[in-house]
Amino acid sequence: MTEPSERPLDPARASEHLRFVGRIYRMRSLGLGVGFFAVAGVLYEDGAAFWVWAILFFNAYLWPTLAYLLASRSRDPEYAEYRNLVIDSAAGGVWIAVMHFDVVPSALLAVMLSADKIGVGGWRFFARTALAQVVACLTTWAILGFPFSPYSSMPVILASLPFMFVYPLAISSAAYGLARKVVRQNKQLAHISRTDPLTGLQNRLHWDDSAAATMTHCVRSDKNAVLMLIDVDRFKEINDYHGHPIGDAVLRRVADTLHAVTRQTDTASRIGGDEFALILMDTGREDAAAIAERVRTSVQDARFDDAPALRCTVSIGLASTGAKTISAAMWMRHADAALYRAKQGGRNAVVAADD
Secondary structure (H helix, E strand, C coil), rough: CCCCCCCCCHHHHHHHHHHHHHHHHHHHHHHHHHHHHHHHHHHHHCCHHHHHCCCCHHHHHHHHHHHHHHHHEEEEEHHHHHHCCCHHHHHHHHHHHHHHCHHHHHHHHHHHHHHHHHHHHHHHHHHHHHHHHHHHHHHHHHHHHCCCCCCCCCHHHHHHHHHHHHHHHHHHHHHHHHHHHHHHHHHHHHHHHHHHHCCCCCCCCHHHHHHHHHHHHHHCCCCEEEEEEEEEHHHHHHHHHHHHHHHHHHHHHHHHHHHHHCCCCCCEEECCEEEEEEECCCCCHHHHHHHHHHHHEEEEEEEECCCCCCCCCCEEEEECCCCCCCHHHHHHHHHHHHHHHHHHCCCCCCECCCC
């Protein structure tokens, strides 16, 4: 572990560190709370002094709150909490020596304190805390005169059962919760990596994969698909005259139109600054042309509150899969050629590539 930085943490990191401290507080409260009974069984049999019981009570029921306050009010809560975890392990070593190595509760303390350290900080952190536990145990054992009584009576075993069952279940539940959180975050990251933030459509990064997958599917299943390329006419002039916020509004309007005409089997993408693509599955040329006209007229009819005089249009090129289209790149070239013809013909038009 590194020393805490002299500079204060940014709010996002500080909030995450405090959540970490809160998770450890709950686990520490539960673990020490049920671990109390395992140690208490041995102390009761040995007739421990009152002050030993007082220390055990403090460690089990007051220390978790004190550790939480120390960490949460620290300049670096995460660093402070890792330090508290080292103290937990050292305290466990002390109690193992105080119990004269009574095998069942001692083994439980050693294993449970090791498991949660691995879960929190990995094997390197476990090694550090295990060293603290061993040193504290041997030091306490020497101070007590090296007593050794490893045998566990039935009352001690019964007193250890809550710790034996409850704490492992809590650790497993916490690990499951963290795993579910990681899965959700991975799904969110995957969605973000595939999505254009302005329009909500699939971005260019994954467009090539979608086009190639569609081509493969059409060839293997003998199905048909139509690729629609949409380009906003004179988009640079819109940005230059009305400003980029209006240009963004135009792009969002095109995206909203594509969302409206897209079925679950279709794929809509923003593949460039003002260029969009829509793959229409199981669609013939006439149906695709009708959908393209809907897109064209919807954009043409759009009005913008911040630019009432603005009238924007799109040019659209269509290309179908077929015998002459043997790759996604060729499919794209056919649609792009049709789009170019629509531009050359005066814009605001739909043109289909020759079969």
